[in-house]
Amino acid sequence: MANPKRKQSKRRSANRRAANALKAPEFARDPSDGGLFRPHRINPKTGMYRGRQILDVTV
Secondary structure, rough: OOOOOOOHHHHHHHHHOOOOOOOOOOOOOOOOOOOEOOOOOOOOOOEEEEOOEEOOOOO
């Protein structure tokens, strides 16, 4: 069975693990009402996507 030739440094291990860090979700601002929503998805408040009415949102 193969064994590593040298010990891996703490810095190299930490850099590898840093790629798995959780990131805060990014939001897009709706130009019509100024609300925030996830990009490339239908705005749940208005039902609009790329300037078109996709969902009928009645409260």
